[in-house]
Amino acid sequence: MYLIRLVYTSSVSEQFSQGDIENILDVARKNNNKLNVTGMLCFNSRLFLQCLEGSRENVNKVYHTILNDPRHEKIEILEYQEISEREFDTWSMGYVPESSLTKPLNLRFSGSPHFSPYEMSGDSAHRLLLALRDTVPNI
Numbered sequence: 463m464y465l466i467r468l469v470y471t472s473s474v475s476e477q478f479s480q481g482d483i484e485n486i487l488d489v490a491r492k493n494n495n496k497l498n499v500t501g502m503l504c505f506n507s508r509l510f511l512q513c514l515e516g517s518r519e520n521v522n523k524v525y526h527t528i529l530n531d532p533r534h535e536k537i538e539i540l541e542y543q544e545i546s547e548r549e550f551d552t553w554s555m556g557y558v559p560e561s562s563l564t565k566p567l568n569l570r571f572s573g574s575p576h577f578s579p580y581e582m583s584g585d586s587a588h589r590l591l592l593a594l595r596d597t598v599p600n601i
């Protein structure tokens with residue numbers, strides 16, 4: 463089964479409260495682990511940027527549950543690509559807190575110093591995720 467990487471961005475909806483992030487991560491780690499899906503989630507209290515990697519079937523499955531989650535909206539796929547190896551294989555779902563989303567890093571991958579994934583190409587979003595991966599310790 464092919465390996466796939468999917469990168470999407472979304473915005474918190476009115477139904478989201480800041481305490482939900484812990485629950486999202488707990489559930490994501492449990493479910494993704496069962497499906498051999500790995501990845502990373504970045505969150506700046508308003509916007510999500512998430513990467514999922516694994517078999518095409520399982521990444522699609524997880525993405526469809528995420529898509530139907532009322533806690534976020536304006537969900538846009540930035541990249542969907544066949545890959546030959548995983549890049550987030552140590553994480554069923556790594557988490558990058560807001561403090562890692564620094565101005566220099568945002569400037570490197572977008573036109574502004576703010577976290578602005580809707581304005582990024584898929585390639586820039588993917589590269590930002592890789593740079594962020596290297597700033598956080600393994601969980």
Ligand SMILES: Cc1cc2nc3c(=O)[nH]c(=O)nc-3n(C[C@H](O)[C@H](O)[C@H](O)COP(=O)(O)O)c2cc1C
Nearest residue numbers: 486489490491493494510524527528531533534555
């Ligand atoms: C931004 C965001 C990211 C999420 N990421 C994942 C994920 O990687 N894996 C997952 O299983 N659920 C994820 N969820 C939660 C799912 O939308 C859904 O609530 C969950 O899969 C339901 O699991 P359950 O049927 O075991 O309760 C995410 C939700 C949000 C809002």
